[in-house]
Amino acid sequence: MRSKLLASQTAHSSWLCIGLDPAVERMPPAVRGMDEPLVGFCRAIIEATSDLVCAYKPNLGFWLAEGVAGLAALQTVIASIPAGIPVILDGKFGDVGHTAAAYARFAFEQLGVDAVTANPYLGIDALRPFLADGERGVFLLARTSNPSAPDLQDQPVGKQTLYEHVAQLAIQWDAELPGTCGLVVGATYPGELALLRSRAPGLPFLIPGIGAQGGSLSAAASHGPTADGVGPVINSSRGILYASSGPDFAEAARAAALVLRDCINEERQGDEETR
Amino acid sequence: MRSKLLASQTAHSSWLCIGLDPAVERMPPAVRGMDEPLVGFCRAIIEATSDLVCAYKPNLGFWLAEGVAGLAALQTVIASIPAGIPVILDGKFGDVGHTAAAYARFAFEQLGVDAVTANPYLGIDALRPFLADGERGVFLLARTSNPSAPDLQDQPVGKQTLYEHVAQLAIQWDAELPGTCGLVVGATYPGELALLRSRAPGLPFLIPGIGAQGGSLSAAASHGPTADGVGPVINSSRGILYASSGPDFAEAARAAALVLRDCINEERQGDEETR
Numbered sequence: 001m002r003s004k005l006l007a008s009q010t011a012h013s014s015w016l017c018i019g020l021d022p023a024v025e026r027m028p029p030a031v032r033g034m035d036e037p038l039v040g041f042c043r044a045i046i047e048a049t050s051d052l053v054c055a056y057k058p059n060l061g062f063w064l065a066e067g068v069a070g071l072a073a074l075q076t077v078i079a080s081i082p083a084g085i086p087v088i089l090d091g092k093f094g095d096v097g098h099t100a101a102a103y104a105r106f107a108f109e110q111l112g113v114d115a116v117t118a119n120p121y122l123g124i125d126a127l128r129p130f131l132a133d134g135e136r137g138v139f140l141l142a143r144t145s146n147p148s149a150p151d152l153q154d155q156p157v158g159k160q161t162l163y164e165h166v167a168q169l170a171i172q173w174d175a176e177l178p179g180t181c182g183l184v185v186g187a188t189y190p191g192e193l194a195l196l197r198s199r200a201p202g203l204p205f206l207i208p209g210i211g212a213q214g215g216s217l218s219a220a221a222s223h224g225p226t227a228d229g230v231g232p233v234i235n236s237s238r239g240i241l242y243a244s245s246g247p248d249f250a251e252a253a254r255a256a257a258l259v260l261r262d263c264i265n266e267e268r269q270g271d272e273e274t275r
Numbered sequence: 276m277r278s279k280l281l282a283s284q285t286a287h288s289s290w291l292c293i294g295l296d297p298a299v300e301r302m303p304p305a306v307r308g309m310d311e312p313l314v315g316f317c318r319a320i321i322e323a324t325s326d327l328v329c330a331y332k333p334n335l336g337f338w339l340a341e342g343v344a345g346l347a348a349l350q351t352v353i354a355s356i357p358a359g360i361p362v363i364l365d366g367k368f369g370d371v372g373h374t375a376a377a378y379a380r381f382a383f384e385q386l387g388v389d390a391v392t393a394n395p396y397l398g399i400d401a402l403r404p405f406l407a408d409g410e411r412g413v414f415l416l417a418r419t420s421n422p423s424a425p426d427l428q429d430q431p432v433g434k435q436t437l438y439e440h441v442a443q444l445a446i447q448w449d450a451e452l453p454g455t456c457g458l459v460v461g462a463t464y465p466g467e468l469a470l471l472r473s474r475a476p477g478l479p480f481l482i483p484g485i486g487a488q489g490g491s492l493s494a495a496a497s498h499g500p501t502a503d504g505v506g507p508v509i510n511s512s513r514g515i516l517y518a519s520s521g522p523d524f525a526e527a528a529r530a531a532a533l534v535l536r537d538c539i540n541e542e543r544q545g546d547e548e549t550r
Contacts, residue, residue, distance in 0.1 A: 059374055094367055095367050120396065146398070158430075213371075
């Protein structure tokens with residue numbers, strides 16, 4: 001997963017990931033009237049942006065909300081993503097071993113994605129099936145981007161918080177099968193992001209929360225890549241997908257993606273120059 | 276959710292829940308050869324057992340592992356469950372607010388289930404969409420049944436463990452919309468189960484882990500119902516579904532379910548007599 005991600009970041013000079021979270025009610029009327037609106041919409045977005053991103057991240061919830069047709073559309077859309085671009089299935093999986101194996105079969109065999117997001121609450125058992133293949137990977141939730149993240153994640157566990165404990169476990173789990181584990185850290189909490197970057201210098205970050213959720217682009221971009229050069233995967237969904245509600249939505253998505261990619265690269269360059 | 280569950284527990288004198296976790300490779304050859312093996316298998320199980328259970332719990336992972344056909348089968352199977360029996364979708368959902376709303380739409384509108392399981396790691400935001408309708412409910416993971424459950428769940432948070440902290444949060448969250456919240460507590464940890472029953476006397480329990488996972492039936496059954504009479508929902512999956520690998524699988528499932536229901540009732544009665 002890491003080498004594919006690094007190759008794609010280098011080829012496209014990009015740390016930008018586009019979240020594929022299709023909501024039919026926000027699509028342009030012409031798309032809504034199509035036979036397969038989710039496929040039509042997302043394919044147009046992908047065609048317009050695939051040279052600007054390092055990854056795509058479909059969020060499973062939005063596809064399941066459309067039922068069987070939604071899942072069929074997800075499969076079609078993933079198959080249309082150019083082969084060199086990693087796909088991260090945002091399913092936030094977390095279940096006991098034999099069920100986790102079923103989810104891994106779903107993600108890696110049925111959908112053919114490169115990585116998933118997973119929840120740490122059940123411990124390592126719940127992750128092993130996703131880590132079994134060195135080519136795939138898991139981004140483990142550490143500090144999420146939502147307002148109630150502190151309910152559990154900020155609880156003090158000994159001398160550190162629970163999310164720091166999770167980062168520590170992720171470092172251990174990654175050592176079991178090197179190169180498979182990363183962390184999800186929300187851009188809405190810049191202090192926590194900085195702290196985790198220093199605690200886990202070897203783990204790639206998936207950073208949601210910029211744009212609609214109000215997270216800091218500067219915080220997301222400025223902490224630099226991992227020790228072996230894998231940059232953060234900085235996700236934007238709504239700000240790109242719904243940049244225009246007119247028939248020019250794909251063109252507008254490209255324009256928004258270009259601006260965001262370049263802003264990220266500026267922050268990144270600024271940071272590299274001051275080091 | 277609670278009143279429907281209590282009605283079904285009373286009508287069938289049962290705290291038994293059957294987990295619908297279909298694995299095609301474990302089905303009888305005749306079923307495997309059918310056009311829709313998941314539908315054929317699960318419908319036969321439901322027809323043979325619906326007067327013996329208080330609920331059914333389909334585990335989303337096993338259905339998604341079969342792709343689009345699996346999700347279509349899940350929808351068909353859920354629609355075939357008799358109206359009075361609650362259906363708990365075991366999806367272990369946990370995502371930020373607007374995505375949680377998409378999963379709630381999937382569970383309650385697309386599939387029409389009565390309750391879901393959810394993960395507490397993201398805090399209350401991730402649950403609100405599931406709690407918005409007083410008729411539906413959430414079973415929140417507190418202490419899971421798997422070997423690595425202690426990795427996070429047993430961490431000390433102040434003077435208690437993380438899973439006790441989660442139980443406390445669940446009591447608060449249930450107070451926001453009374454009658455909607457329950458806890459998932461594995462039968463594989465009898466001590467933790469007893470502790471949580473005393474800490475959260477008002478919250479219904481969903482108890483996985485008996486049978487194949489080696490949990491204690493006595494521990495699962497003996498702590499009695501909530502203060503308002505809702506008994507624990509004691510789940511068995513593999514021990515019932517695969518009681519026979521021959522053409523008599525449905526009959527064998529009924530026999531296994533009957534034994535289990537009656538064992539639970541004996542434990543329950545024994546406990547009620549000694550009180």
